[in-house]
Amino acid sequence: MTDIMKKLLFPQKCKCCFQLCEKDNLCKKCREKLSLLKIQNPDRTSEKKIDFVDSLYSSYYYRDEARDGVLNAKYKDMSSFINSLQKDISGDINSIFEINKIDLILSVPYHKSKLYGTEHDLPFEMAKVISKMTGVPHIQCVEKTVKTKSQHKLDKSARKANLINAFTVTENVEGKNILIVDDVVTSGATLSVIAAELKIAQCNKIIAYTYTFNEEREKTNGIRK
Numbered sequence: 207m208t209d210i211m212k213k214l215l216f217p218q219k220c221k222c223c224f225q226l227c228e229k230d231n232l233c234k235k236c237r238e239k240l241s242l243l244k245i246q247n248p249d250r251t252s253e254k255k256i257d258f259v260d261s262l263y264s265s266y267y268y269r270d271e272a273r274d275g276v277l278n279a280k281y282k283d284m285s286s287f288i289n290s291l292q293k294d295i296s297g298d299i300n301s302i303f304e305i306n307k308i309d310l311i312l313s314v315p316y317h318k319s320k321l322y323g324t325e326h327d328l329p330f331e332m333a334k335v336i337s338k339m340t341g342v343p344h345i346q347c348v349e350k351t352v353k354t355k356s357q358h359k360l361d362k363s364a365r366k367a368n369l370i371n372a373f374t375v376t377e378n379v380e381g382k383n384i385l386i387v388d389d390v391v392t393s394g395a396t397l398s399v400i401a402a403e404l405k406i407a408q409c410n411k412i413i414a415y416t417y418t419f420n421e422e423r424e425k426t427n428g429i430r431k
Contacts (some may be wrong), residue, residue, distance in 0.1 A: 218231055218286075218289075219231065219283070219286055220232055220233040220236050221236075221275045221278055221279065221286035221289075221290055222236040222239075222240070222271040222275045222278070223236055223274070224278070224282075224283075224286075230289065230290045230293055231285075231286040231287070231289040231290040232290045232294075239270060239271045240271045240272060240275070240294070243267045243269065243270060243271065244265065244266055245264055245265060245266060245267060245419060248263045248264055248265055248298045248302075249261065249262075249263055250262045250263065250264055250419060256391075256394035256397050256401070256414065257394075257398040257401070257402070258401035258402045258404075258405050259386075259394070259397055259398065259401045259412050259413075259414045260411050260412050261306065261413045261414070262391065262394070262397075262413075262414045262415075262416075263298060263301075263302055263413070263414070263415045263416075264391060264415070264416045264417070264418060264419035265294065265298045265416075265417055265418070266294075266417060266418050266419070267418065267419055267421060268390050268418035268419060268420035268421070272417075272418050275287055276328070276389050276390060276417065279326065279328050279389075280325050280326050280328050280389070281325060281326070284326040284328060284331060287328070288331050288332075288335060291332060291335050291417075292335060292339060294417075295417065296339065298415075299336055299339055299340065302385070302413065302415060303340050303342075306383060306385075306411070306413050307383050308340070308342050308383050308384070308413065309342070309382040309383045309384065310342060310343050310344070310345045310347065310379075310382060310384055310385075311333050311336055311337050311340075311342055311345070311384075311385045311387060312333065312344075312345065312346060312347055312348060312384055312385065312386050312387070312400075313327075313329035313330040313332065313333035313344070313346065313386075313387045313388070314329045314386060314387065314388040314396055314397070314400065315346060315349055315350045315373065315400075316329075316330075316350060317350040317351075317352070317353045317372075318350075328389045329387050329388045330346075332387050332388075332389065332417065333387040336385070336415075342385070345377060346376075347375060347376055347377035347384070347404075348373050348375050348376065348400055348403060348404065349373065349374050349376050350372055350373055351372065352372040352373075369395060369396060369399040370399065372399065373399060373400050373403050374403070375403050375404060375406075375407040378407075379404055379407050379408065379409045380407065380408040380409070381408065381409075381410050382409055383409075383410050383411040383412075383413070384404060384409055384413070385414075386400060386401070386412060386413070386414045386415070387415050387416075388414070388415075388416045388417075389416065389417050389418065390416055390417065390419070390420055391414070391416040391418075391419055391420065392420040397414045401414075
């Protein structure tokens with residue numbers, strides 16, 4: 207298939223506004239707006255502590271174009287988001303891997319029942335991209351074995367309680383340094399519970415990377431307004 211035919215049949219659309227764009231699945235207007243949401247210091251550990259997680263990194267604040275991109279990817283078209291992801295996060299990923307020795311990459315696991323619904327497994331696809339960028343294997347060494355309530359309308363304490371015993375380590379992670387990948391962090395409850403299971407399994411170090419950081423919901427104790 208020629209490039210002209212591909213453009214006619216599969217025109218590139220901006221992952222944020224869904225308007226036609228030339229390349230990277232992000233139009234010039236949204237690229238400029240997204241740059242304003244960039245977290246200048248992606249290492250958030252000095253400001254936000256997550257139990258059992260050694261370091262937390264995030265690339266963008268979860269609002270406006272960054273939020274729209276994530277939601278569109280999860281519930282509409284994920285391919286546009288993934289096609290521009292490497293350009294969006296390459297600097298932060300390079301910094302993470304320069305500072306930390308990472309042995310394997312894990313995406314926050316979905317329960318199998320969720321994968322049959324309308325929501326795409328965005329963390330899994332993000333982890334695949336990061337694995338390709340770095341050459342570090344993406345291994346799903348943790349499974350979500352219990353179907354839990356949605357986290358969205360729970361406060362911070364209820365979120366963590368909701369996830370207790372929901373995850374199971376399925377691989378030998380003793381002595382490993384693991385990067386956990388997710389699309390957004392709010393209270394950090396999910397990352398904390400997964401990290402706790404990995405620590406019990408003798409994992410050495412746990413680094414978390416999320417595409418976005420939801421500071422607004424953090425201010426409201428994790429409850430969506």
